[in-house]
Amino acid sequence: MEISVKAPAKINLTLDVLHKRDDGYHELEMVMTSIDLADRIDLVSTSQPSVRLRSTSGFVPQDERNLAYRAAALLKENYDVKPGVFITIHKHIPVAAGLAGGSSDAAATLIGLNKLWNLGLTLDELVELGAQIGSDVPYCVHAGTALVRGRGERLMPISSPPACxxxxxxxxxxxxxxxxxxxxxxxxxxxxxxxxxxxxxxxxxxxxxxxxxxxxxxxxxxxxxxxxxxxxxxxxxxxxxxxxxxxxxxxxxxxxxxxxxxxxxxxxxxxxxxxxxxxxxxxxxxxxxxxx
The missing domain is CATH 3.30.70.890 (GHMP kinase, C-terminal domain)
Incomplete structure (x- = not known):
């Protein structure tokens, strides 16, 4: 079985750093919104238990350093998933650009594998898992327009910008x-x-x-x-x-x-x-x- 998932980029309409937290992370307050520039994530369930990944971009790591790889590994570990997956990232979002391309790929992987592996996780549960991967991943799971606080894990949906x-x-x-x-x-x-x-x-x-x-x-x-x-x-x-x-x-x-x-x-x-x-x-x- 194969599933394809859209992984849209984001832009920050605002980004504020309030203070450094005791855990070493920064307390953030941001307004983020999704734009129509997106990677495509293809997910194929495999009989072998391993996670394998390839990307159309040579600038993207294709091992456990990749956030999408880590998303798949996290689901397998947390929910004792026996099948493996072959992940293909069709890269359109520029790398290291401030557009959350890697985080969106991870979020799309969580969403797609939840369906592919019939895990039945809620959106809120996927957001919590995303927080273990990276600060922008919870927002990218939710997407749309949101006020984002904390390390990036506290989300409040708000009205989207008018068409432009x-x-x-x-x-x-x-x-x-x-x-x-x-x-x-x-x-x-x-x-x-x-x-x-x-x-x-x-x-x-x-x-x-x-x-x-x-x-x-x-x-x-x-x-x-x-x-x-x-x-x-x-x-x-x-x-x-x-x-x-x-x-x-x-x-x-x-x-x-x-x-x-x-x-x-x-x-x-x-x-x-x-x-x-x-x-x-x-x-x-x-x-x-x-x-x-």
């Missing part, structure tokens, strides 16, 4: 999330976003308010180490994006644009000096039945 275009631009280099957080601890950033204002703008469907409330406390840290990110941000604003922000720990920058024609002009302008440029839509509240 999202232009994404990623520099050639990736960014290490661990490195960004390490540098963050050495500074005292003063660019914390107004999360309440963002939630209110989303609830009201206020596109201008959403653009005005975009904020990422990690942005200044990444921009200092990777000036290219700042140049992309400036260019996106110059070309007419109505709201511009770096997603996650970077380096991908996104721009929110209402009109398709303007979005296409921005894409054309950015392609002059940035190879990885995408133009996608918001996904809104994602249908949880993502398997085929």
């Amino acid at each position: 275009w999202v232009v994404l631009a990623k520099p050639e280099h990736g960014v290490s999330t661990a490195e960004v957080f390490q540098k963050f601890e050495q500074v005292s950033p003063d660019n914390s976003p107004d999360t309440k204002a963002m939630v209110a703008a989303l609830e009201q469907g206020d596109f201008s308010g959403i653009c005005a409330s975009l904020g990422n406390v990690l942005e200044d840290v990444t921009l200092k180490s990777y000036p290219t990110v700042g140049r992309i941000k400036d260019k996106m604003k110059e070309f007419g994006a109505e709201g511009v922000l770096m997603s996650g720990s970077g380096p991908t920058v996104f721009g929110l644009v209402r009109q398709e024609a303007r979005a296409r002009r921005i894409v054309n302008g950015l392609r002059g000096f940035c190879r990885h440029v995408y133009m996608v839509r918001m996904l809104g509240q994602l249908d949880q039945n993502r398997t085929k």
